[in-house]
Amino acid sequence: xxxxxxxxQEDQELLLSTRGLTKTFGDLVANDALDLDIRKGEIxxxxxxxxxxxxxxxxxxxxxxxxxxxxxxxxGKETSIANPAAARxxxxxxxxxxxxxxxxxxxxxxxxxxxxxxxxxxxxxxxxERLAQSYGLPLNTRSYVGDLSVGERQRVEIVRCLxxxxxxxxxxxxxxxxxxxxxxxLFETLLRLRAEGCSVLYISHRLDEVKALCxxxxxxxxxxxxGECDPAEETAASLAAMMVGAQVEKVERDxxxxxxxxxxxxxxxxxxxxxxxxxxxxxxxxxxxxxxxGEIVGIAGVAGNGQSELFRLISGEVSAPHDQIKIRGKxxxxxxxxxxxxxxxxxxxxxxxxxxxxPDMTLSENLLLSRHASDRVAFQRFGPLxxxxxxxxxxxxxxxxxxxxxxxSTADPAASALSGGNLQKFIVxxxxxxxxxxxxxxxxxxGVDAGAAxxxxxxxxxxxxxxxxxxxxxxxxxxxxxxxxxxxxxxxxSLREAGAASKVTREEVGMLMGGATAxxxxxxxxxxxxxxx
Amino acid sequence: MGILEAVLLTIITAATPLLLAxxxxxxxxxxxxxxxxxxxxxxxxxxxxFAFAQMTGNPYLGxxxxxxxxxxxxxxxGFLVLTLVTNQYATGLALTILGLGLSGLWGEAYIGVPxxxxxxxxxxxxxxxxxxxxxxxxxxxLFYISIGLVCAVxxxxxxxxxxxxxxAVGDNHHSAHALxxxxxxxRYMAVMFGGACAGLAGAHLSLVYTPQWVENMSAGRGWIAxxxxxxxSWRPYRVLSGAYLFGAVGIAQLHAQALGIGIPSQFLSxxxxxxxxxxxxxxxxxxxxxxxxxxxxxxxxxxxxx
Numbered sequence: 001x002x003x004x005x006x007x008x009q010e011d012q013e014l015l016l017s018t019r020g021l022t023k024t025f026g027d028l029v030a031n032d033a034l035d036l037d038i039r040k041g042e043i044x045x046x047x048x049x050x051x052x053x054x055x056x057x058x059x060x061x062x063x064x065x066x067x068x069x070x071x072x073x074x075x076g077k078e079t080s081i082a083n084p085a086a087a088r089x090x091x092x093x094x095x096x097x098x099x100x101x102x103x104x105x106x107x108x109x110x111x112x113x114x115x116x117x118x119x120x121x122x123x124x125x126x127x128x129e130r131l132a133q134s135y136g137l138p139l140n141t142r143s144y145v146g147d148l149s150v151g152e153r154q155r156v157e158i159v160r161c162l163x164x165x166x167x168x169x170x171x172x173x174x175x176x177x178x179x180x181x182x183x184x185x186l187f188e189t190l191l192r193l194r195a196e197g198c199s200v201l202y203i204s205h206r207l208d209e210v211k212a213l214c215x216x217x218x219x220x221x222x223x224x225x226x227g228e229c230d231p232a233e234e235t236a237a238s239l240a241a242m243m244v245g246a247q248v249e250k251v252e253r254d255x256x257x258x259x260x261x262x263x264x265x266x267x268x269x270x271x272x273x274x275x276x277x278x279x280x281x282x283x284x285x286x287x288x289x290x291x292x293x294g295e296i297v298g299i300a301g302v303a304g305n306g307q308s309e310l311f312r313l314i315s316g317e318v319s320a321p322h323d324q325i326k327i328r329g330k331x332x333x334x335x336x337x338x339x340x341x342x343x344x345x346x347x348x349x350x351x352x353x354x355x356x357x358x359p360d361m362t363l364s365e366n367l368l369l370s371r372h373a374s375d376r377v378a379f380q381r382f383g384p385l386x387x388x389x390x391x392x393x394x395x396x397x398x399x400x401x402x403x404x405x406x407x408x409s410t411a412d413p414a415a416s417a418l419s420g421g422n423l424q425k426f427i428v429x430x431x432x433x434x435x436x437x438x439x440x441x442x443x444x445x446x447g448v449d450a451g452a453a454x455x456x457x458x459x460x461x462x463x464x465x466x467x468x469x470x471x472x473x474x475x476x477x478x479x480x481x482x483x484x485x486x487x488x489x490x491x492x493x494s495l496r497e498a499g500a501a502s503k504v505t506r507e508e509v510g511m512l513m514g515g516a517t518a519x520x521x522x523x524x525x526x527x528x529x530x531x532x533x
Numbered sequence: 534m535g536i537l538e539a540v541l542l543t544i545i546t547a548a549t550p551l552l553l554a555x556x557x558x559x560x561x562x563x564x565x566x567x568x569x570x571x572x573x574x575x576x577x578x579x580x581x582x583f584a585f586a587q588m589t590g591n592p593y594l595g596x597x598x599x600x601x602x603x604x605x606x607x608x609x610x611g612f613l614v615l616t617l618v619t620n621q622y623a624t625g626l627a628l629t630i631l632g633l634g635l636s637g638l639w640g641e642a643y644i645g646v647p648x649x650x651x652x653x654x655x656x657x658x659x660x661x662x663x664x665x666x667x668x669x670x671x672x673x674x675l676f677y678i679s680i681g682l683v684c685a686v687x688x689x690x691x692x693x694x695x696x697x698x699x700x701a702v703g704d705n706h707h708s709a710h711a712l713x714x715x716x717x718x719x720r721y722m723a724v725m726f727g728g729a730c731a732g733l734a735g736a737h738l739s740l741v742y743t744p745q746w747v748e749n750m751s752a753g754r755g756w757i758a759x760x761x762x763x764x765x766s767w768r769p770y771r772v773l774s775g776a777y778l779f780g781a782v783g784i785a786q787l788h789a790q791a792l793g794i795g796i797p798s799q800f801l802s803x804x805x806x807x808x809x810x811x812x813x814x815x816x817x818x819x820x821x822x823x824x825x826x827x828x829x830x831x832x833x834x835x836x837x838x839x
Contacts, residue, residue, distance in 0.1 A: 063713070064710070064711055064713070083713045084711070084712055084713030085713045088713075096708075096711060100705075100707070100708035100709075100711040100712055101705075101708060102700075102701045102704040102705050102708055102709075103704060103705070103824060103829065104700070104704040104824055104825050104826070104827075104828075104829065105697070105700065105701060105704060109697055109700075109701075112694070112697060113694075113697050113698060113701050113709075113712060113714070114712050118694060144824070144825060146824045146825070
């Protein structure tokens with residue numbers, strides 16, 4: 001396949017192109033004169049940081065937004081796409097990032113609602129099941145979507161999209177919510193679609209995926225088109241550099257040095273456990289864990305093996321027997337979140353909107369919410385009256401935003417107005433600003449672009465250097481190996497020591513994640529030399 | 534006519550306005566809009582029905598006017614909450630207060646004026662059936678409409694594509710918008726349908742139930758209708774049974790008073806609301822039931838991005 005072609009040369013091969021496509025929101029130019037070319041039968045990646053304008057572009061291609069200027073050329077003819085129905089009519093299908101499904105409706109109804117020609121529910125259910133079968137994506141059309149797992153929901157979206165025989169399928173960050181196995185299944189489907197002559201526009205943050213799957217890539221930065229490339233010939237680092245506009249360096253960390261220099265134990269779990277609170281929760285058992293001053297401990301694991309339960313247990317959202325958790329040597333199991341924060345611990349939960357921040361409140365209000373008790377003196381005055389000290393709060397908010405390079409459109413925007421990466425930087429910065437002696441963070445860079453992720457990791461490393469103990473729960477093995485000094489694996493609610501990051505291999509950690517019972521559980525991290533196979 | 538037959542007839546008459554208003558509100562709420570102004574739209578329908586019946590001498594034209602003015606009044610609500618995206622709770626309450634005030638103003642001239650009753654329409658043959666005939670087939674047109682509406686709404690919601698769209702909008706307006714459903718247009722129609730139904734319910738009060746104009750004659754029935762929709766967990770046929778249950782409670786209250794039975798009438802008037810609370814507790818215990826039947830966007834405004 002001819003890969004490195006200059007744009008717009010082979011018109012007969014082009015399925016869709018845009019010329020000078022522009023969209024502005026107020027002062028922000030979300031898309032600035034974009035010239036995108038998608039050929040027939042290719043998987044085309046659209047790369048860019050959060051806020052680079054990818055979503056705006058695909059929304060215009062799918063007709064849910066109208067461009068301010070520029071044109072869309074579909075199979076050689078200039079077209080305007082007035083609404084999603086028009087896009088579907090042309091043969092453009094879309095699988096949304098935040099699924100456009102209806103939980104209260106059955107799978108069949110969900111599919112029915114996006115078909116534009118009248119068909120009976122039975123017909124469509126039959127068609128959907130047959131199509132799903134042929135792609136190896138089993139689907140029960142009578143289930144309610146609310147009862148389905150995330151992976152199954154995406155399957156519904158894909159089947160719904162395929163039923164319209166599209167020539168172009170747009171997938172917006174499809175794997176960000178999938179397990180590795182589910183993602184693998186998705187890739188097979190996409191490759192098969194390509195073999196059938198269908199084009200795919202693939203948006204993803206995961207550069208490895210893009211390299212493995214995509215034929216060509218278009219890179220956007222700040223709404224402008226930076227260039228086109230063949231991802232197979234690039235490295236993940238060079239792709240990231242194009243997206244960010246600067247070389248993204250890996251965070252430097254001397255893991256062994258940090259372990260050697262590690263000081264006293266600041267966070268300790270001794271045989272802690274947690275009974276499941278709901279039928280979907282994981283039971284935590286016999287957790288033994290020590291995090292020492294100056295070290296970063298990474299907890300790897302496949303999603304849903306007890307990570308969020310572990311976070312809730314350590315952060316104090318659920319209480320434990322008093323002696324099972326020690327923070328800086330003091331028993332803290334019975335303390336709530338604020339009690340533990342007062343002992344010098346800080347927590348960054350996984351979910352930014354709703355858990356880490358109240359979406360509709362401003363950044364300074366969110367700052368006060370998390371620190372109202374642990375830093376009462378700093379932000380409230382007149383003693384027991386506790387009147388909010390507005391100027392101090394604004395000052396701290398500005399300080400955090402400057403330190404973490406949080407880009408915002410107004411002085412004090414609502415949390416929901418920030419892009420994912422910027423909000424995450426703020427939430428992490430909010431805790432770092434306190435100089436906590438213990439930081440527990442769950443999925444620090446989930447769904448965050450490369451530049452922001454690097455910023456956050458660097459901040460964590462700097463905090464560890466200053467002598468704090470850091471516990472990082474992450475499903476991203478690259479991230480674990482990049483900054484963690486010592487690695488544990490959580491599997492079905494139990495923790496297993498994998499060893500020092502410099503000694504253990506990815507394969508060994510992977511085996512433990514998959515539930516292999518290697519004899520690796522030892523008390524001291526430095527004696528890890530045994531192998532699983 | 535036996536005692537039982539007479540009691541059942543009064544129950545049907547008491548239940549019909551509840552059923553009409555509730556089935557309209559059900560459609561409105563299924564689209565994700567909470568209109569707390571049912572009481573106001575109802576009383577507007579009552580005065581409009583009465584006034585137009587007086588002006589034209591034709592109670593059918595009065596009924597029609599009740600529906601149309603109810604719909605227009607709800608259009609005003611729709612403009613506020615859908616186009617201007619005001620708070621639905623506050624706007625609905627304001628609509629109730631406004632409706633009560635406006636109707637009082639308009640109706641001043643009609644106080645004490647003898648009303649025109651909407652006469653029962655006997656359905657040939659069927660109305661001859663002993664006992665059931667006079668109960669179900671010798672009723673005013675609004676009774677037939679109310680039953681027909683329940684069937685029609687159920688069929689519409691669960692069997693037609695348009696109904697599917699309406700439920701989808703109520704479940705997740707962002708998804709519906711992303712798929713190209715015109716959320717605001719769907720909601721305008723649902724709101725106006727609800728208004729028309731509430732208007733019919735009001736017309737029933739002033740043309741059938743007590744054919745005269747009395748200020749505040751809706752007497753809280755709009756609130757019962759709202760409670761009824763929740764009681765029925767947003768299912769049309771449950772609204773039907775609920776309306777008759779609530780209607781029966783209302784009648785029982787009158788009879789209990791007349792017979793001097795020792796149940797305080799206040800307790801009986803509170804009964805529909807107590808039942809609603811119990812149902813709310815029961816359905817919220819079952820995550821699935823709640824998920825499937827409760828419109829998830831109920832009461833939330835929607836601003837499409839552009």
